[in-house]
Amino acid sequence: MLNLKSIWWKSLCALLLIYSVVGGFLMRVPRLSIVNETIRALYYHVPMWFGMVFMFLVSTWYAVKYLRNHRMDDDIISVEFANTGLVFGLLGIVTGMIWANYTWGTPWHGDPKQNGAAIALLVYFAYFVLRGSLSNDEQRARLGAVYNIFAFFAMIPLIFIIPRMTSSMHPGSGGNPGFNMYDLDNNMRKVFYPAVIGWILMGCWIASLRIRLRRIEERILDEAYEKSA
């Protein structure tokens, strides 16, 4: 894993994000009907979903790790990455609604991609409800980890498979052949991929701060408990 305190990946994150804004607005994009200039929203809307999936993947990885060796620290990492992933998902769905309002005519079109994303987020909301409803630390960590793995594998078909099997207007789903119309555009790739990496790094940064704070909190609570015992 990345060293939580080292500075190089945090500076890389800042540089990539600034480049994604400057390049994203000033570099050439293909002239497409319907989307017109809003094609540039791709640089900011899609990295939110890439970020969310990455955060949830790390979260699941640490959930599995927790179940294997029952280290409380793995549970902390798992929760905080899920937390950050949820923020990315909410930003993704809100930005998607703004874009849909322009291109599809209404913010909530009931498109399979939109519905799937909303259900996936609800599945993750339930993860926090489940954790919040348990008072025993170990029970919370164990049930949380098991549910976390379930949530990740429920999210994959909801976002990536079902929209492709039905008709969806979202690029990359249903009858739409995907991002190929601009994915093949090398000019857009030059901004899109750095933006994805930059946002993933920013998610890791935010999660790392939450993890470090939680570790101190956990130790203070432990000491208080030992004192009272």
Next chain:
Amino acid sequence: MKPMKRVLSIFLVLITTVLAHAQPQEIEMADGMRAEGKIYVVVAILVVILLGLVGYLVILDRKTSRLEEKYKENHQSRP
């Protein structure tokens, strides 16, 4: 010669209309905004917001580091 001329002119009119339709339609983009340089205003604002956010994260990061050190010191001084 006269009917030949008429046929030719009709053919010409037909081919020009077909060509006019075949011309790709101009897709509207924010070209004016770029030409006037106003796009730089948008870029500048977004860069400032981004720098502000990153700066805030840096401050939070340092604050967390200080808290960690403080905790460590307290922990070591105790028997």
